Amino acid sequence: MGVTITENQPVERRKKIAKILEEKANGLCPVHDFLIHFANKWSMLVVLNLGYAGSPRFNELKSRVSGISQRMLTVTLRSLEEDGLVTRQLYPEIPPRVEYQLTPLGKSLLDVMMGLGEWAAKHEAEIAKARKKFRSRHAD
Amino acid sequence: MGVTITENQPVERRKKIAKILEEKANGLCPVHDFLIHFANKWSMLVVLNLGYAGSPRFNELKSRVSGISQRMLTVTLRSLEEDGLVTRQLYPEIPPRVEYQLTPLGKSLLDVMMGLGEWAAKHEAEIAKARKKFRSRHAD
């Protein structure tokens, strides 16, 4: 099989994209379906922080994800748990202790999220510059 | 410099994540700032379709991104343009013709988006299974 890695070849790229955007039985492509559950303010940040912290407790995680409310952390964790990305381990002590952890599936997503995160960190300034320019051009 | 690539090393990974989550002057980490503008239903799908189609016209793109409304395509494209990810080329003909295209910055994001897209396509079934299981367990 052709293992020759030819990065940036338009043809190969188009094939890959086409596969990603292929509609499934539900009328959605995998990306769209994924985004419906994942395109929100917190999911990605929680995944990254879980990747960093290992098996944090609820409030540990809450203090790490700066700005998140108690409610939204709960909601986000439940959603991640539902998608099989996170496990919730309850230790029935008093006071109760709960630890969250990425599943193998969650860890595989973490790798992708890190790619996105590194992109964001790398191009942050460039984007900020573009925004400024755009606004000054449209500030008529 | 230590170029030894040691994938999956927790220590290196934690360092990377820490850098991604590092707060900037505005009190936000790069990812958070990025997500505020990009975590929505359409941006990623539009970027992927632009990567596929090359320099599509407005309605060409609209018919490719299944389900998107005229308004949301406009809004999304403006936002991407503002972030320096997309260029808008107007040909003052009658009727007017407008072509959209990824900038180099947009193309670099496309690569990352493809990584996410491939992840979504690969693990779609697994996620669906997890959801089913979760629901049957919580259907008391």
Place this chain on the structure above:
DNA sequence: CGGGATCCTCATGGATACTG
């Protein structure tokens, strides 16, 4: 053709109070 301008709806998500 490629939008802009409005109106409207509903889901996201923030604040607060309460609980096992």
Place this chain on the structure above:
DNA sequence: CAGTATCCATGAGGATCCCG
């Protein structure tokens, strides 16, 4: 400690009409 339950504000996003 780790939530649940409510209430409420905001804005994302859909439908529709209009316009150069």
